[in-house]
Amino acid sequence: MEQPHKRRVRYSGTHPRNYREKYKELNPDKYHADVEKVIQSGKTPAGMHLPIMVSEILSFLSIQPGQIGYDATLGYGGHTRQMLEQLQGQGHLYATDVDPIELEKTRARLASMGYGPELLTIRRMNFADLDQVAPGVPFDFVLADLGVSSMQIDNPDRGFTYKYDGPLDLRLDPTAGTTAAQRLRELDEEELMALLVENSDEPYAQRIAHSITQVFKRGGSVDTTRQLAALVEQSLSFLPGAERKEAVKKSCQRTFQALRIDVNSEFEALYAFLEKLPTVLKSGGRAAVLTFHSGEDRLVKKAFQQYHRQGVYREISEEVIRPSAQECFQNPRARSTKLRWAVRA
Numbered sequence: 001m002e003q004p005h006k007r008r009v010r011y012s013g014t015h016p017r018n019y020r021e022k023y024k025e026l027n028p029d030k031y032h033a034d035v036e037k038v039i040q041s042g043k044t045p046a047g048m049h050l051p052i053m054v055s056e057i058l059s060f061l062s063i064q065p066g067q068i069g070y071d072a073t074l075g076y077g078g079h080t081r082q083m084l085e086q087l088q089g090q091g092h093l094y095a096t097d098v099d100p101i102e103l104e105k106t107r108a109r110l111a112s113m114g115y116g117p118e119l120l121t122i123r124r125m126n127f128a129d130l131d132q133v134a135p136g137v138p139f140d141f142v143l144a145d146l147g148v149s150s151m152q153i154d155n156p157d158r159g160f161t162y163k164y165d166g167p168l169d170l171r172l173d174p175t176a177g178t179t180a181a182q183r184l185r186e187l188d189e190e191e192l193m194a195l196l197v198e199n200s201d202e203p204y205a206q207r208i209a210h211s212i213t214q215v216f217k218r219g220g221s222v223d224t225t226r227q228l229a230a231l232v233e234q235s236l237s238f239l240p241g242a243e244r245k246e247a248v249k250k251s252c253q254r255t256f257q258a259l260r261i262d263v264n265s266e267f268e269a270l271y272a273f274l275e276k277l278p279t280v281l282k283s284g285g286r287a288a289v290l291t292f293h294s295g296e297d298r299l300v301k302k303a304f305q306q307y308h309r310q311g312v313y314r315e316i317s318e319e320v321i322r323p324s325a326q327e328c329f330q331n332p333r334a335r336s337t338k339l340r341w342a343v344r345a
């Protein structure tokens with residue numbers, strides 16, 4: 001039977017503005033030229049993630065055909081694909097991610113490029129369990145690109161951004177754990193303030209925690225991203241107009257980040273990963289970690305330095321390595337990135 005023609009999503013104006021209207025960006029195979037134009041303009045197309053510091057990572061990892069590696073954070077598979085190319089069809093790459101939605105899309109995309117199970121094993125696992133990814137198989141190289149992918153941020157249904165309205169979820173794995181909305185209901189003012197300070201160094205933590213908990217005391221609820229953003233804005237209403245807009249933007253970013261770290265136990269997972277990392281590396285094996293905020297970088301720096309002092313790592317990056325100005329211009333999401341590396345003794 002003939003299928004009725006389905007019209008594409010309509011949008012007002014000359015350009016699609018919200019996620020669901022960006023049907024071309026969400027179909028990069030079909031609209032390759034349009035997607036390329038978006039990338040060249042310094043934006044990340046919807047539904048895609050641009051891998052960060054690829055040349056710096058590849059140059060450090062120095063991958064040889066036949067080696068065995070582990071990509072702890074598969075995401076869109078940008079780094080995975082680059083590492084697979086270096087293997088030239090020989091060796092094996094293991095990759096993990098906790099996100100069941102994006103993981104299956106990436107598995108299919110990489111398989112369609114010829115990277116099937118003989119070269120690539122993808123497991124839906126938390127990288128905290130990196131010693132269970134390939135037990136008894138030591139790795140020549142490991143990469144962890146922490147945080148969230150652009151696909152997760154851009155999809156309003158996942159609740160990672162205050163820019164669009166959506167459920168206040170923020171879970172990397174929406175099939176498990178507690179949503180951010182639920183966490184807000186569980187915390188008292190003191191606990192919420194501590195969470196904002198510890199996870200994001202939020203300077204207005206007390207005011208924001210007070211505004212949020214007052215809503216619950218009055219019998220209200222905070223269930224959506226825009227509701228939370230409005231409360232942050234209200235908490236900063238005492239600031240003079242000129243500085244308020246920028247301050248609200250930064251406090252919204254930090255508040256969402258602090259909640260995301262909490263609902264996904266991100267520090268606990270990173271701590272476990274860093275502690276076990278030397279046990280999964282071969283002698284001379286190389287590990288690189290990309291971080292996106294100071295809390296993460298502090299943990300990586302400390303763990304690398306401690307193991308270096310103990311002789312577990314032969315060498316570590318002396319200073320943090322940052323993306324080039326050109327990369328930051330082409331991909332603004334790279335601006336906060338820090339790279340550190342270590343070589344197993």
Ligand SMILES: C[S@@+](CC[C@H](N)C(=O)[O-])C[C@H]1O[C@@H](n2cnc3c(N)ncnc32)[C@H](O)[C@@H]1O
Nearest residue numbers: 051073075076077078079097098126127145269
């Ligand atoms: C920045 S993205 C990785 C992007 C990827 N390198 C690429 O080039 O497409 C981070 C990914 O790590 C995943 N992730 C975060 N914490 C994780 C954890 N503890 N275990 C496994 N995956 C995790 C997220 O779900 C997300 O897909």
